[in-house]
Amino acid sequence: MVSIRGASRRFSGGHYGVRGITLDVSRGETLVVMGPSGSGKSTLLRCVNGLERLDEGEIIIDGMRVNHETTDWNKVREEVGMVFQGFHLFPNRTALENLTLPQTVVRRRPAAEAKTVARALLDRVGLGGKESRFPAELSGGEKQRVAIARALAMNPKIMLFDEPTSALDPEMILEVLEVMRDLAGEGMTMLVVTHEIGFAREVAQRAVFLDEGLLVEAGPARDLIDRPETARCRAFMQRILRRPGGESVRPGPASESSWT
Amino acid sequence: MYTWHWEQIPQYFPLIGAATLRTLQISVVSIVLGSLLGALAGLMRVQPVRPIRFLAAAYVELLRNIPLMLVLYLIYFGLGAFFPVSPFWAAVVGLSVFEGAYVAEIARAGIESVDRGQMEAARSLGMSWLQSMRHVIVPQAVRRSLPPLTGQFVSLVKDSSLASLVSYEELMLVGRQINSRIFSPFEVFLTIGAIYFALCLTLSLLSRWQEARLARP
Ligand SMILES: Nc1ncnc2c1ncn2[C@@H]1O[C@H](COP(=O)(O)OP(=O)(O)O)[C@@H](O)[C@H]1O
Numbered sequence: 121m122v123s124i125r126g127a128s129r130r131f132s133g134g135h136y137g138v139r140g141i142t143l144d145v146s147r148g149e150t151l152v153v154m155g156p157s158g159s160g161k162s163t164l165l166r167c168v169n170g171l172e173r174l175d176e177g178e179i180i181i182d183g184m185r186v187n188h189e190t191t192d193w194n195k196v197r198e199e200v201g202m203v204f205q206g207f208h209l210f211p212n213r214t215a216l217e218n219l220t221l222p223q224t225v226v227r228r229r230p231a232a233e234a235k236t237v238a239r240a241l242l243d244r245v246g247l248g249g250k251e252s253r254f255p256a257e258l259s260g261g262e263k264q265r266v267a268i269a270r271a272l273a274m275n276p277k278i279m280l281f282d283e284p285t286s287a288l289d290p291e292m293i294l295e296v297l298e299v300m301r302d303l304a305g306e307g308m309t310m311l312v313v314t315h316e317i318g319f320a321r322e323v324a325q326r327a328v329f330l331d332e333g334l335l336v337e338a339g340p341a342r343d344l345i346d347r348p349e350t351a352r353c354r355a356f357m358q359r360i361l362r363r364p365g366g367e368s369v370r371p372g373p374a375s376e377s378s379w380t
Numbered sequence: 381m382y383t384w385h386w387e388q389i390p391q392y393f394p395l396i397g398a399a400t401l402r403t404l405q406i407s408v409v410s411i412v413l414g415s416l417l418g419a420l421a422g423l424m425r426v427q428p429v430r431p432i433r434f435l436a437a438a439y440v441e442l443l444r445n446i447p448l449m450l451v452l453y454l455i456y457f458g459l460g461a462f463f464p465v466s467p468f469w470a471a472v473v474g475l476s477v478f479e480g481a482y483v484a485e486i487a488r489a490g491i492e493s494v495d496r497g498q499m500e501a502a503r504s505l506g507m508s509w510l511q512s513m514r515h516v517i518v519p520q521a522v523r524r525s526l527p528p529l530t531g532q533f534v535s536l537v538k539d540s541s542l543a544s545l546v547s548y549e550e551l552m553l554v555g556r557q558i559n560s561r562i563f564s565p566f567e568v569f570l571t572i573g574a575i576y577f578a579l580c581l582t583l584s585l586l587s588r589w590q591e592a593r594l595a596r597p
């Protein structure tokens with residue numbers, strides 16, 4: 121479904137965000153990406169939907185070859201949903217309008233149809249009855265669920281999640297993970313950057329560990345978490361498992377969000 | 381000792397009224413044209429193609445670093461040497477081109493003040509750059525730009541007094557004409573001043589009302 125071949129992204133100044141990453145995500149699979157702050161997790165996801173340009177290598181999404189010049193990124197992005205750490209809801213639009221806008225603008229759905237889709241999706245993420253709230257009137261967990269529903273409204277084939285629960289208060293993390301778990305259960309192909317160990321263990325088939333832009337280790341999610349093979353991955357797992365809160369860890373310092 | 385002659389003023393009310401209308405006319409037309417031009421130049425400054433960005437930046441910097449009076453002279457006397465330029469059009473074009481540069485900066489600042497994540501979210505949903513701008517960024521930017529825009533529009537109304545220098549018979553010019561007849565500068569210019577004050581204050585109040593109306597959560 122997603123095939124990443126030797127993908128590198130070099131920022132001005134010669135610094136690599138990701139370097140020579142090769143990775144396949146099969147249809148219906150949930151793959152978790154872990155790694156310390158600054159290891160290139162966001163950059164990897166952003167390369168997949170073209171928010172970052174790829175300098176070397178290639179990415180193939182559902183048969184569409186995604187390289188620098190010839191790619192119709194708008195077309196690719198229609199198939200790839202993205203959920204950000206910071207939600208990025210449109211603040212001047214209600215929850216419902218957040219879902220209908222991209223449908224009418226990009227998919228050219230008639231307003232009535234877009235509304236029906238939007239209502240059904242908001243219901244599905246447990247937000248029925250809050251359609252006319254503005255983002256400022258929603259809790260963090262609710263905002264993130266609207267953001268997930270907004271991405272789903274475009275009927276993407278793949279969903280990318282970049283630390284979707286890292287900006288949330290602990291009591292709201294579960295409600296978002298629950299939605300993601302259901303989505304995975306329904307067979308969505310998902311690429312998830314998260315340090316939620318519980319989620320990774322139970323929902324993800326595979327996990328990869330990045331460090332300094334390199335893919336250091338890949339394997340079945342449980343093995344990678346419980347029996348990491350490389351010293352770097354082991355040290356990282358020990359660090360996040362030792363955090364207070366146990367399963368529900370909030371990785372990375374706040375400053376990390378600046379690139380996400 | 382200054383002797384007041386307020387009784388001299390009322391006979392000129394029709395003249396002053398007509399001049400007020402003309403001031404209003406060039407102001408409104410220039411606000412509309414200047415805003416369109418400024419919005420265009422502001423968008424050009426934030427879009428991805430470098431030469432277009434440069435072009436817009438050149439326009440903005442050029443116009444912001446020369447006096448308006450000079451712009452008006454260039455149009456009225458300069459261009460006027462090649463083809464007939466009426467005082468009205470000289471004033472409107474000069475004011476619009478001049479104010480457009482300031483509006484462009486306000487527009488750019490407004491657009492740049494919108495969180496970068498908004499554009500990324502919109503693009504991630506498959507919207508093109510233009511669609512993202514139109515449906516997501518600009519509506520938020522406009523709301524934030526209203527206060528500085530109002531300030532700019534108020535400046536424009538006051539700046540329209542310079543149209544008197546290209547013989548457009550707006551308030552300032554008519555004030556000078558009346559004063560040269562009755563030599564009562566305080567009475568004449570205080571009257572004119574009161575009109576400018578009322579026009580500008582109305583504009584401020586209108587936009588404050590509009591801001592409150594737009595202030596959704
Ligand atoms: N636009 C950018 N310009 C320059 N450097 C960047 C940019 N985006 C990310 N980086 C750098 O690339 C590296 C990887 O960043 P990122 O992918 O955000 O890491 P993560 O999401 O794992 O914390 C970091 O060192 C970061 O500073």
Ligand SMILES: [Mg+2]
Pocket residue numbers: 161162163282283376379380
């Ligand atoms: Mg990140």
